[in-house]
Amino acid sequence: MITIPLRILLVEDSATDVALIKRNIKKIVEDPQFELVEDLSGCENKMMNFIPDLVISDYNLPNCDGFEVLELTQKIDPEMPFIFITGTIEDEDLAANTILAGATGFILKKHMPQLDEKLKPLFKKIVYNMVANDELRERIRKNKIAVNQIYNYLDELNADKEEQMENLDKIRQDIKNSKSGEDDANKA
Structure with a gap:
């Protein structure tokens, strides 16, 4: 066995x-x-x-x-x-x-x-x-797990960054829309 x-x-x-x-x-x-x-x-x-x-x-x-x-x-x-x-x-x-x-x-x-x-x-x-190759195999396994965890973390950071960029674009657009609404109100 x-x-x-x-x-x-x-x-x-x-x-x-x-x-x-x-x-x-x-x-x-x-x-x-x-x-x-x-x-x-x-x-x-x-x-x-x-x-x-x-x-x-x-x-x-x-x-x-x-x-x-x-x-x-x-x-x-x-x-x-x-x-x-x-x-x-x-x-x-x-x-x-x-x-x-x-x-x-x-x-x-x-x-x-x-x-x-x-x-x-x-x-x-x-x-x-x-x-x-037991000792080497175990070190490689631990390193692979650590690298994979880093990649997953970086993927999450990129997803968060994309979401934050979208939110910033929405805020900019809202500010732009509110400024143009103020300008139209001032002209009237």
Whole structure:
């Protein structure tokens, strides 16, 4: 059993599959921490704020496909392990393309009864790499969270600034309107 806690981002829209995946992972990981999303925006948010150790994704999702999730993940963290667990990849070329595109592995949902056995070698490789770089990984995770918090704060400041500029423009316009009203009253 893997005793290192793993932070796992699940990109999946089927509640049944989520339950099966979690149950199988708990057979091989002592303390898994899960976050669940169903779309790209949720994935991006969790990649920035949850900072997972690996991403597990379905291929067919309501608003996107697995390649889009993989591309987003690689854009945010090119070293992030990424595993497809899907019923879609029946085509050998498509399966090969997922690996060539950077996925760590893929498992067909028809193998769900043996999912823990299919995941075990992939997880062992991920954990081996994590342990080798554990201190660095934790510092990077904390730095990413801090940077993301700074970006969020700056976005809020920009939004506040835009609102203040709009309010100032309204005040200027009101002053201008009241002055022109006074001028018209003085002329009369």
